[in-house]
Amino acid sequence: MRSGFIVGNGLRRVREAAIPLVRGERRLIATGLALLGGLALLALPAHADVGSSPGRTTAARSATGLDLSGWRTINAQLYKGKRRTMLVVHGVVAATSQGAFLVASVKANGVAMEPTDFAGEPRLVSSECKGECSVSGTWWLDLDLAEQAHPGMFVNVPINVTLLGQTVVTTTQIYKMSVMATLMKK
Numbered sequence: 074m075r076s077g078f079i080v081g082n083g084l085r086r087v088r089e090a091a092i093p094l095v096r097g098e099r100r101l102i103a104t105g106l107a108l109l110g111g112l113a114l115l116a117l118p119a120h121a122d123v124g125s126s127p128g129r130t131t132a133a134r135s136a137t138g139l140d141l142s143g144w145r146t147i148n149a150q151l152y153k154g155k156r157r158t159m160l161v162v163h164g165v166v167a168a169t170s171q172g173a174f175l176v177a178s179v180k181a182n183g184v185a186m187e188p189t190d191f192a193g194e195p196r197l198v199s200s201e202c203k204g205e206c207s208v209s210g211t212w213w214l215d216l217d218l219a220e221q222a223h224p225g226m227f228v229n230v231p232i233n234v235t236l237l238g239q240t241v242v243t244t245t246q247i248y249k250m251s252v253m254a255t256l257m258k259k
Contacts, residue, residue: 127152127231134236135251149234149254154227158256160214162186166238167207168248174241175199179212179252181234182226184219186212202240215259232256 127150134149154160166177178196179186185195199208220227236252 131253131255132234133251133253135249137249144237144239145250146235146237147250147252148236149252151232151234151254151256153229154216154220154232155256156217156220156228157259158216159259160186160216160219160232160234160254161257162212162214162234162236162252162254163209164212164236164250164252165207165209166236166248166250167205168202168240169205173202175202175206175208176237176239176241177208177210178237179210179234180237181214181219181232181254182223182230183235184214184223184226186214188212196237216256217259 129152132149132151134147136147151160160181162179162181164177164179166175168175176196176198178194180195185193187195189195195212197208197210199206214227216227232254234252234254236250238248238250240248
C-alpha cells in the first residue's frame with residue numbers, strides 16, 4: 074500500500090504499510106527486551122556508605138574507607154525514645170592491618186551504654202590484630218533508667234546512636250564500620 078489520501082467522507086491519511094517481522098526476529102527482540110528488563114530489576118550492591126536512618130524502631134548505618142587512625146564515628150538515629158523500652162545496639166569495626174589494637178565503643182545521646190569496662194567506657198578492644206580482624210559487640214540501655222539519670226534526654230526525643238572506631242599502633246588499609254540500633258519492649 075502507498076501513502077496517500079482516501080477520498081470520501083473527508084480526507085484521511087493512509088499510513089505506509091509496516092514491514093512484517095519474521096517469527097524468529099520477533100522472538101529475538103522479545104528475548105532481548107526480557108533480558109534488559111531482568112537486568113533493570115537487579116539490585117545494585119549495597120556498599121560504601123549506606124544507611125536506613127532515621128527510623129521509628131530500627132535504624133542502621135554502614136561506612137567504608139574511614140581513616141581509623143583517630144576516633145571515627147558513624148551515627149544512626151531513632152525518631153524518639155519511648156517509655157518501657159530498651160535500646161539495643163549492635164556494632165562492628167573491621168580492619169586489615171599489621172599488629173594493631175582495634176577499638177569499638179557505642180554511646181546514645183552522648184551517654185555510655187552497657188556493658189562498660191573498668192573505666193566506665195562502653196568499649197571493646199581486640200588486641201594482636203594481624204591481617205583481617207574485627208571487633209563487634211552488643212550494647213544496651215534501659216530508657217526508663219536512662220531518663221531517670223538524665224531527665225529529658227531519652228523519652229520523646231530523638232536518640233542518636235554513635236559507633237566510635239579506632240585502630241591503635243599502626244595505620245590500616247581497609248576498614249569498615251557498621252551499627253544497628255533497635256528499640257525493644259521490656
